[in-house]
Amino acid sequence: MSFIEHIPGTRPVVTPARHPRAIGVGVLGLHEGRTMLAALATRCAHLYPAAGCDLSEDKIAASRREWPDLFYTSDYDAMLARAEVGVVAIYTPDAQHADHILRAFRAGKDVICTKPLVNSLDAAREVLRAGRAAGRRLIVAQSTRFFEPFRRQRDAFERGEIGAIELADAHYIHRMDWYYRKSPWAAAETDWIFLGLSHPLDLLRWHLGPIKRVSAMGSRSRMGGSFGVRGFDVYLVNVESASGALGRAMGHYGCHELPRARNCIELMLYGSEGTSLAQYHDMRYVHTTRPEPQPRRDGGFDPGALGEVVEDFLYAGRHFYFNSEVHGMHFGEFANCADAFGRALIEGGPCGPDLEEGVETFCLMEAARQSALTHQPVELEPLHDSVGLRRED
Numbered sequence: 001m002s003f004i005e006h007i008p009g010t011r012p013v014v015t016p017a018r019h020p021r022a023i024g025v026g027v028l029g030l031h032e033g034r035t036m037l038a039a040l041a042t043r044c045a046h047l048y049p050a051a052g053c054d055l056s057e058d059k060i061a062a063s064r065r066e067w068p069d070l071f072y073t074s075d076y077d078a079m080l081a082r083a084e085v086g087v088v089a090i091y092t093p094d095a096q097h098a099d100h101i102l103r104a105f106r107a108g109k110d111v112i113c114t115k116p117l118v119n120s121l122d123a124a125r126e127v128l129r130a131g132r133a134a135g136r137r138l139i140v141a142q143s144t145r146f147f148e149p150f151r152r153q154r155d156a157f158e159r160g161e162i163g164a165i166e167l168a169d170a171h172y173i174h175r176m177d178w179y180y181r182k183s184p185w186a187a188a189e190t191d192w193i194f195l196g197l198s199h200p201l202d203l204l205r206w207h208l209g210p211i212k213r214v215s216a217m218g219s220r221s222r223m224g225g226s227f228g229v230r231g232f233d234v235y236l237v238n239v240e241s242a243s244g245a246l247g248r249a250m251g252h253y254g255c256h257e258l259p260r261a262r263n264c265i266e267l268m269l270y271g272s273e274g275t276s277l278a279q280y281h282d283m284r285y286v287h288t289t290r291p292e293p294q295p296r297r298d299g300g301f302d303p304g305a306l307g308e309v310v311e312d313f314l315y316a317g318r319h320f321y322f323n324s325e326v327h328g329m330h331f332g333e334f335a336n337c338a339d340a341f342g343r344a345l346i347e348g349g350p351c352g353p354d355l356e357e358g359v360e361t362f363c364l365m366e367a368a369r370q371s372a373l374t375h376q377p378v379e380l381e382p383l384h385d386s387v388g389l390r391r392e393d
């Protein structure tokens, strides 16, 4: 379904009619998960909000005020026991994702798991084995993929307008002092290669295909150090794909932002047929157009030149993507992701990034982390073997 079908002009978001076989979702972790509840309640046809779970009574109370009819609990097992919950959406801190996925699979639920899917090799191995054995489906909610400019960029790539990608350049840059204050686990229990770099590294994997080798560098910003961040919070990652294409990803989580010059997430694709740039969150998509041969008076043709087009959806899309704020967070892309998954559950068909691709992207993040620590390039194949993924050519 296209963006225009979702958002007619600039009118406020209208909740779509619920599919007769729509599936109930229980959301675990009601901070960012509350945005998912809002997305499910107002923008999804194939899934609907059924339950919410958080250890914090305050978080439950805040969600209950907005959606009083849902089932709420601080006990995850109690939510898993609910028959109306067919899908669990996991929005707990990174290090807990594996345990929460395993318990959802054991309870016979399908899973939406926020990024990163997991943050350790042992966890990757376990969730992959459990998912295959349980036969349940999982989507990694890599939200950036589902933001309008990135969807358009992907569609153009799939139509062949960019050609074979020769170089992909991605970044996610965001000053995170507010995040450490809100979520101290970000400094102590994970690594920015998983927490932040999951966006640009997923974008590289998505467009370049399987990655063969990674070479990365990391450092710690002064601001990150002041919060006691455990790993690096500044990363540069170079990748080589199995087909020989190159990519790089950059992340800085202690910087002073300059969003007018550089949006916090961007993906630039340099292809054999064209070049394109997708931006979060100014909601712009900039791309070349194919040369149009120009007829000459003598009957011949001039070859024409590449054009440059800027598509700007900020005003048309702000209600859907930002909940009517100027630059809010995540409502639209969470809905696009969840609804695509719900539709795939009801109608069948693929929907990604799925569990196998999510584990592969985890391996890419882990390879970058190891490379930055050892100052050596890291091959992906041994990591794939160690978690039980199929071998890549």
Ligand SMILES: NC(=O)c1ccc[n+]([C@@H]2O[C@H](COP(=O)([O-])OP(=O)(O)OC[C@H]3O[C@@H](n4cnc5c(N)ncnc54)[C@H](O)[C@@H]3O)[C@@H](O)[C@H]2O)c1
Pocket (backbone or CB within 6 Å): 028, 029, 030, 031, 032, 033, 053, 054, 055, 056, 059, 074, 076, 091, 092, 093, 094, 096, 114, 115, 116, 141, 142, 143, 144, 182, 183, 195, 330
């Ligand atoms: N773009 C995106 O998709 C996006 C954006 C932000 C955060 N995230 C991801 O979402 C996850 C959560 O991030 P956040 O910013 O909401 O963190 P947060 O610390 O603000 O919130 C986590 C919530 O989980 C609850 N919780 C913790 N353990 C629990 C348990 N065992 N059972 C029930 N509730 C539990 C906490 O009480 C808290 O309310 C992280 O993995 C983060 O990477 C994704």
